Amino acid sequence: xxxxxxxxxxxxxxxxxxxxxxxxxxxxxxxxxxxxxxxxxxxxxxxxxxxxxxxxxxxxxxxxxxxxxxxxxxxxxxxxxxxxxxxxxxxxxxxxxxxxxxxxxxxxxxxxxxxxxxxxxxxxxxxxxxxxxxxxxxxxxxxxxxxxxxxxxxxxxxxxxxxxxxxxxxxxxxxxxxxxxxxxxxxxxxxxxxxxxxxxxxxxxxxxxxxxxxxxxxxxxxxxxxxxxxxxxxxxxxxxxxxxxxxxxxxxxxxxxxxxxxxxxxxxxxxxxxxxxxxxxxxxxxxxxxxxxxxxxxxxxxxxxxxxxxxxxxxxxxxxxxxxxxxxxxxxxxxxxxxxxxx
Amino acid sequence: xxxxxxxxxxxxxxxxxxxxxxxxxxxxxxxxxxxxxxxxxxxxxxxxxxxxxxxxxxxxxxxxxxxxxxxxxxxxxxxxxxxxxxxxxxxxxxxxxxxxxxxxxxxxxxxxxxxxxxxxxxxxxxxxxxxxxxxxxxxxxxxxxxxxxxxxxxxxxxxxxxxxxxxxxxxxxxxxxxxxxxxxxxxxxxxxxxxxxxxxxxxxxxxxxxxxxxxxxxxxxxxxxxxxxxxxxxxxxxxxxxxxxxxxxxxxxxxxxxxxxxxxxxxxxxxxxxxxxxxxxxxxxxxxxxxxxxxxxxxxxxxxxxxxxxxxxxxxxxxxxxxxxxxxxxxxxxxxxxxxxxx
Numbered sequence: 001x002x003x004x005x006x007x008x009x010x011x012x013x014x015x016x017x018x019x020x021x022x023x024x025x026x027x028x029x030x031x032x033x034x035x036x037x038x039x040x041x042x043x044x045x046x047x048x049x050x051x052x053x054x055x056x057x058x059x060x061x062x063x064x065x066x067x068x069x070x071x072x073x074x075x076x077x078x079x080x081x082x083x084x085x086x087x088x089x090x091x092x093x094x095x096x097x098x099x100x101x102x103x104x105x106x107x108x109x110x111x112x113x114x115x116x117x118x119x120x121x122x123x124x125x126x127x128x129x130x131x132x133x134x135x136x137x138x139x140x141x142x143x144x145x146x147x148x149x150x151x152x153x154x155x156x157x158x159x160x161x162x163x164x165x166x167x168x169x170x171x172x173x174x175x176x177x178x179x180x181x182x183x184x185x186x187x188x189x190x191x192x193x194x195x196x197x198x199x200x201x202x203x204x205x206x207x208x209x210x211x212x213x214x215x216x217x218x219x220x221x222x223x224x225x226x227x228x229x230x231x232x233x234x235x236x237x238x239x240x241x242x243x244x245x246x247x248x249x250x251x252x253x254x255x256x257x258x259x260x261x262x263x264x265x266x267x268x269x270x271x272x273x274x275x276x277x278x279x280x281x282x283x284x285x286x287x288x289x290x291x292x293x294x295x296x297x298x299x300x301x302x303x304x305x306x307x308x309x310x311x312x313x314x315x316x317x318x319x320x321x322x323x324x325x326x327x328x329x330x331x332x333x334x335x336x337x338x339x340x341x342x343x
Numbered sequence: 344x345x346x347x348x349x350x351x352x353x354x355x356x357x358x359x360x361x362x363x364x365x366x367x368x369x370x371x372x373x374x375x376x377x378x379x380x381x382x383x384x385x386x387x388x389x390x391x392x393x394x395x396x397x398x399x400x401x402x403x404x405x406x407x408x409x410x411x412x413x414x415x416x417x418x419x420x421x422x423x424x425x426x427x428x429x430x431x432x433x434x435x436x437x438x439x440x441x442x443x444x445x446x447x448x449x450x451x452x453x454x455x456x457x458x459x460x461x462x463x464x465x466x467x468x469x470x471x472x473x474x475x476x477x478x479x480x481x482x483x484x485x486x487x488x489x490x491x492x493x494x495x496x497x498x499x500x501x502x503x504x505x506x507x508x509x510x511x512x513x514x515x516x517x518x519x520x521x522x523x524x525x526x527x528x529x530x531x532x533x534x535x536x537x538x539x540x541x542x543x544x545x546x547x548x549x550x551x552x553x554x555x556x557x558x559x560x561x562x563x564x565x566x567x568x569x570x571x572x573x574x575x576x577x578x579x580x581x582x583x584x585x586x587x588x589x590x591x592x593x594x595x596x597x598x599x600x601x602x603x604x605x606x607x608x609x610x611x612x613x614x615x616x617x618x619x620x621x622x623x624x625x626x627x628x629x630x631x632x633x634x635x636x637x638x639x640x641x642x643x644x645x646x647x648x649x650x651x652x653x654x655x656x657x658x659x660x661x662x663x664x665x666x667x668x669x670x671x672x673x674x675x676x677x678x679x680x681x682x683x684x685x686x
Contacts, residue, residue: 086379
């Protein structure tokens with residue numbers, strides 16, 4: 001398949017030019033791009049982490065809300081975030097791009113740039129990929145390989161009664177940003193300065209790799225999940241996987257000043273975005289109450305945010321919300337698909 | 344994203360039910376399906392092999408020529424074949440399915456069955472995946488992880504003047520099979536017995552993992568490639584990666600009796616299919632002439648086919664064909680896209 005082959009080397013040579021392989025990783029690549037498969041060396045004492053996620057036009061993003069650069073960034077970021085949520089270090093990535101003929105070369109280069117810049121920030125190396133022309137929406141599938149010390153991977157199922165619940169950053173910003181980007185009077189290239197930081201949270205989320213590493217290296221029993229589908233849905237996953245009840249305190253859910261201001265301006269509910277918006281890529285998890293102080297200090301030492309937002313109790317698996325007025329209600333589980341009619 | 348989530352667990356629970364994780368692999372899975380990412384243990388003395396390939400409806404297959412079962416089989420087979428072409432052992436796989444609403448549940452189950460059966464034959468374990476509804480053609484992206492002993496991975500760039508060229512099975516059968524499947528008078532479910540074996544070569548190709556292992560375990564310097572794009576194109580890749588000239592002998596190219604018979608019946612050229620048809624998933628490679636006997640014996644001992652079809656010479660990188668009448672011509676490089684107007 002000639003066309004595929006041509007594009008394949010185009011993508012790989014472009015990305016390699018833009019972002020040379022970091023030296024410590026180059027030593028671990030026995031066979032890199034351009035052969036049938038990549039061959040890479042593991043490190044003694046570590047296990048491999050693998051994940052693969054697809055981003056599809058008009059399902060996960062619209063061109064109205066994301067520049068090509070953002071699309072590349074986010075497709076890689078969501079996979080890096082999955083590695084962070086296991087407590088791991090992202091290392092290598094492979095890219096499979098299904099490209100409709102309606103995208104021009106400059107736009108495709110933008111997608112690659114978005115990936116190359118984020119990969120470079122995380123010292124990752126591209127080890128494979130291809131591009132194929134498709135008669136449908138743009139589909140960007142990224143596979144990421146990372147590593148984590150034997151026995152230190154952080155699962156969703158490790159929460160126990162008595163744990164405290166934390167989140168590593170403000171939540172809802174990405175959904176607020178999407179709301180801004182969907183306003184027809186602005187469009188992605190023309191957001192007012194006042195709201196551009198919120199829009200950036202949606203367009204170029206930063207995966208919390210360093211936070212995940214602090215948690216894994218603590219050696220404590222920690223449940224962990226990344227926020228791709230909204231805080232409610234992720235807390236439910238931990239509750240169900242661990243067989244515990246999680247109680248979140250409404251007053252402690254961290255909301256950014258910008259989000260609160262924008263929600264007020266637009267007549268929306270910032271908390272609704274925090275619980276059901278998703279794509280914040282913060283980490284949410286639980287740790288035994290007695291280790292709260294120690295973990296808080298470790299985060300502070302690295303100038304990283306950490307918010308304590310609730311606790312784990314024995315009881316039927318699920319997530320409760322303690323309102324600021326003291327009322328306790330069940331927090332519904334489901335997230336929503338931004339672009340689908342099904343809510 | 345509720346819909347994604349529902350489908351995600353559907354795919355994984357279906358595949359796990361149909362095909363339980365083989366015990367030796369279960370021990371190496373620290374975290375399997377259902378968390379943010381999978382965590383697997385490497386083996387001391389081995390490197391990891393990784394590849395990822397997408398199969399798109401109307402680009403790589405048509406529903407007219409492939410049953411759902413075939414689609415699942417082939418998407419996994421092409422990735423296993425890439426591992427085989429490195430001399431490796433396939434172990435784990437992840438699946439990302441972009442599913443249009445026009446496919447019903449029974450058809451989707453067929454795709455999963457095709458993957459589960461092939462994975463079971465190769466003792467592989469599913470460690471991740473998701474399904475997302477898409478507004479476009481069906482896209483099936485498979486990531487395979489395998490392993491190979493340190494230093495034994497077989498590259499395309501290892502051919503040297505004096506080597507002999509081999510192929511591990513007949514070539515062109517898949518393209519002949521596709522020609523049969525494209526005949527409107529039959530269709531995929533109604534191929535005459537006489538041609539059903541050829542059609543099966545196209546629908547359910549068998550990756551040559553055992554052949555790749557014999558070659559890797561020999562410890563010899565061997566160049567290797569799998570035939571996804573046709574013998575000509577793959578030989579060109581070896582020639583260019585190694586900087587050598589390859590001379591193939593027309594009379595020695597292995598063609599099956601069925602292919603010769605079908606080509607005659609339909610007024611087509613079997614050799615054209617062999618060189619430019621692709622998707623045979625045999626292995627083509629080169630080894631120093633002095634090791635021909637030893638490798639032939641090793642293949643014979645396992646009842647595996649091996650054909651010697653040419654030799655490597657010094658000279659400008661490229662592939663020549665020595666015709667049966669003694670004439671030597673340049674064998675054009677390019678393969679073709681079955682369904683595209685661009686040949």
